[in-house]
Amino acid sequence: MDFIRTEHLSFYYEQEDEQQNTPIDVLRDVSLSVKKGEFLAVIGHNGSGKSTLSKHFNAILLPTGGKVFVEELDTSDEDRIYDVRRKVGLVLQNPDNQLVASIVEEDVAFGPENLGVAPEEIRRRVDEALKAVDMYEYRLHAPHKLSGGQKQRIAIAGILAMEPDCIVLDEPTAMLDPKGREEVISAVTKLNRERGITVVLITHNMDETTRCDRVVVMDKGRILTEGTPREVFSQVQLLRSHRLDVPQATELCSMLSACGVDFLQLPLDTEECVKVLSEVLL
Amino acid sequence: MMRDITLGQYYPSNGVLHRLDPRIKVLLLIGVIVLIFCTFNFYALGVVALLVAASVILSKVPVKLYLKSMKAIILVILITSLLNLFYGTGEPIFQWWIFKVTADGIKNSIYVAVRIISLVMVSSSLTFTTSPTDLTDALERLMKPLSVLKIKTHEIAMMMTIALRFVPTLLEETDKIMSAQKARGADMESGNLIRRIKALIPVLVPLFVSAFRRAYELAMAMECRCYQGGEGRTRMKQLHMSARDFVALGVLLVAVAGVVLCNIFL
Amino acid sequence: MSNPILRTESLSLVYGKGTPFEKQAVKNVSIEINRGEVIGVIGHTGSGKSTLMQMLNGLIKPTSGKVFLDGKDIHADKKSLRNVRFRVGLVFQYPENQLFEETVRRDIAFGPHNMGLPEEAIEKRVKSAAAFAGLKPELLDRSPFDLSGGEKRRAAIAGVIAMDPEVLILDEPTAGLDPMGREDLLSQIDAYHKSRNNTVLLVSHSMEDIAGIADRVLVMNHGECVMLDTTQNVFSKAAELEKIGLRIPQITKITSELRAKGVPLSEGILTVSEAFEEIRAILKKEGRL
Structure with a gap:
């Protein structure tokens, strides 16, 4: 079942320039669906439109052309805007700028408080959300003293406490170190696998997408290609020609296969690569 | 390092004052401040001093910290009590050149000193025992009746909350920008006042730019979390008055009675 | 080599000495960095690598130990400390957050201006620094706040390159950039190094980036320098690196x-x-x- 569906979504903004008022196209005719319970990754360069796309999923931005539906709700229906945002939570890039309160648990409570949830129920949700991202023991800490990965997990807990069906993360790892990245990716993977929450992960780190069900590659406001991680990363030539990253394991084997080495399928990670290469070389 | 500065001076411990309802603490503080200014003789002043001493002891915060907060205003106390010492009326006890000290003057200067010291001590005992968030919370709830007067109490409280959250972040950022500009040879330590103010531009401009960017992103994040102002909002933390809060109020009432009695009869 | 450009002698830094918050950020680091080398610096967040970098240009004063630039103790003469910062250029993490001038040109000129160079020399340096950082000349007269993220980053880096430092330290210059931006910036840095033949220290979390550019790698862990060896030798020690939570x-x-x-x-x-x-x-x- 489609949970989020975009139909010929286009988005442009007018450049605020004195000389010219040319519209800048950010998204051009994007038709995409996110299935319920799916773990979808959207990759692409800065400026490919992937962040803009993510902000359409919870009505932070509204299409200038086409439509976006969350279940049966049209995101441009102003009366239902908070229903959309309750279903689809958005986590932003900079963990520092999305935490409101100076105590972790109060920050997580912010969303449900806004929704008018009863106090005891908020307490329950906050504790559960913090446990879900392994941050329960930090509930009384001040956010500014936590690491980037921890802050980002608090931000995820803040969205989780609103009990959304879907979490969209707009480059949540761009400002984190490798450890923080791993923490965040494992946390969202867990939410998807164990709670069935639909996850849309926007990123430019290809190695974060290997655990996804499906990858959509954006380029210049359009969908360049989509498929399972294996299907997408096998198109090494296409990705390379758009200067997108490919795991080194995949790249090496694709170079070898271009010289005539036969692989059943291109490997995506170290383990697979060692396996297929030892079959070839030993 | 600037990042070590904590806002307010909250000192975590489990003293009686820590466990009081923050709303009660704010009310008590207001009460004690009023009392301090309504003491008209030494007996009444003694009652207030006792009350203040009790709050310092009950706060379970090292007295050293209280003395530290006194250090900043010791000069103010000295100057005001000296001025009062020389401005008394009546028979001089002691006279030298244009300075004359009267009994009245001595009395006044002691009054002033004790009042200021009490004021600082009792305010510190509130900030030492109440975390900034609790304080904001208490103020929001206490201000609520003011919304009848069209005062936007929720907005004020929200601003305080956000300020508390972002002051440490911005301090840290200031630190970073200053280092980055110093690495490009910015000289912020020498020169006259005008030069120094000018030298701050490379720090202040990026700081403002970043503060605005943060504000923009925070606003977006708040929208993502369905923030729609104070209406229809609930709070996770509920404040409950307990027996000890009533006892504290009772103590204040006894002190008020004591001061009134001292003022009238002694 | 007998005459290293930078040398440290049991460099240590303790924050908040004597308080309960006492923390040893850098512990007894003695390293030598040779002229013309590219050193990759790796380690966890909080391993002390950024602090160490700020000690190398005198921004942070060590609690004990010494830093020698070209054989001279940088803290021996307080007056020359500012000069040390011109010779050891430091690009901070997210350097675009320090841009402040009305035009990119004036922002890049900030460093050279502080050095007291004559106007013509400054203009020349701004141009060449912008070229080294891969910044298009037509952007020089724009406001730095109108640039794209990647361009801002380049402008900020150019601001340090314009001081023509003998040692250029870059603290995670590619953080937050997309793969294309990362690749371009790294090759720009590589080209800059090859043409100026100066010394470059590159702090990065990306082992692939380090592997592609560094001659030697410095590994920091808990404030200590645990390895300083050729890139090949360091990355051959996978087990040791994994023990301290680093990948190869x-x-x-x-x-x-x-x-x-x-x-x-x-x-x-x-x-x-x-x-x-x-x-x-x-x-x-x-x-x-």
């Missing part, structure tokens, strides 16, 4: 695992093309290609 480049890992299984590959392969060439050679020798 994927390609190095793959080839070393193949090597352990008996495939005759060299130790410490750092790039995909190296691995490709060796594997192709093996297959050719066996007549399978």
Whole structure:
């Protein structure tokens, strides 16, 4: 079942320039669906439109052309805007700028408080959300003293406490170190696998997408290609020609296969690569 | 390092004052401040001093910290009590050149000193025992009746909350920008006042730019979390008055009675 | 080499000495950095690497130990400390957050201006620094706040390059950039280094980036320098690095695992093309290609 569906979504903004008022196209005719319970990754360069796309999923931005539906709700229906945002939570890039309160648990409570949830129920949700991202023991800490990965997990807990069906993360790892990245990716993977929450992960780190069900590659406001991680990363030539990253394991084997080495399928990670290469070389 | 500065001076411990309802603490503080200014003789002043001493002891915060907060205003106390010492009326006890000290003057200067010291001590005992968030919370709830007067109490409280959250972040950022500009040879330590103010531009401009960017992103994040102002909002933390809060109020009432009695009869 | 450009002697830094918050950020670091080298600096967040970098240009004063620039103790003469910062240029993390001038040109000129250079010299430096950082000349008269993220980053880096430092330290210059921006910036830095032949220290979390550019790698852990060796040697010690929570480049890992299984590959392969060439050679020798 489609949970989020975009139909010929286009988005442009007018450049605020004195000389010219040319519209800048950010998204051009994007038709995409996110299935319920799916773990979808959207990759692409800065400026490919992937962040803009993510902000359409919870009505932070509204299409200038086409439509976006969350279940049966049209995101441009102003009366239902908070229903959309309750279903689809958005986590932003900079963990520092999305935490409101100076105590972790109060920050997580912010969303449900806004929704008018009863106090005891908020307490329950906050504790559960913090446990879900392994941050329960930090509930009384001040956010500014936590690491980037921890802050980002608090931000995820803040969205989780609103009990959304879907979490969209707009480059949540761009400002984190490798450890923080791993923490965040494992946390969202867990939410998807164990709670069935639909996850849309926007990123430019290809190695974060290997655990996804499906990858959509954006380029210049359009969908360049989509498929399972294996299907997408096998198109090494296409990705390379758009200067997108490919795991080194995949790249090496694709170079070898271009010289005539036969692989059943291109490997995506170290383990697979060692396996297929030892079959070839030993 | 600037990042070590904590806002307010909250000192975590489990003293009686820590466990009081923050709303009660704010009310008590207001009460004690009023009392301090309504003491008209030494007996009444003694009652207030006792009350203040009790709050310092009950706060379970090292007295050293209280003395530290006194250090900043010791000069103010000295100057005001000296001025009062020389401005008394009546028979001089002691006279030298244009300075004359009267009994009245001595009395006044002691009054002033004790009042200021009490004021600082009792305010510190509130900030030492109440975390900034609790304080904001208490103020929001206490201000609520003011919304009848069209005062936007929720907005004020929200601003305080956000300020508390972002002051440490911005301090840290200031630190970073200053280092980055110093690495490009910015000289912020020498020169006259005008030069120094000018030298701050490379720090202040990026700081403002970043503060605005943060504000923009925070606003977006708040929208993502369905923030729609104070209406229809609930709070996770509920404040409950307990027996000890009533006892504290009772103590204040006894002190008020004591001061009134001292003022009238002694 | 006998005359290192930078040398530290048991450098240590303790924050908040005597308080309950006491923390040893840097512990007894003695290293030598030679002229013309590219050093990759790796370690966890909080391993002390950024602090160490700020000690190398005198921004942070060590609690004990010394830093020698070209043989001279940088803290020996307080007045020359500012001069040290011109000679050891430091690009902070997210340097675009420090841009402040009305135009990119004036922002890049800030450093050279502080050096007290004459106007013509400054203009020349701004132009060449912008070119080194890969910033298009037509952007120079724009406001830095109108640039794109990647361009801002380049403008900020140009601001340090314009001081023409003998040592250029970059603290995670590619953080937050997309793969294309990262690749471009790294090759720009590489080209800059090759043409100026100065010393470059590059702090990064990306082992692949380090592998592609560094001559030697400095590994920091808990404030201590645990390794300073050639890139190949450092990345050959996968087990030791993993013990302190660091990875090695994927390609190095793959080839070393193949090597352990008996495939005759060299130790410490750092790039995909190296691995490709060796594997192709093996297959050719066996007549399978």
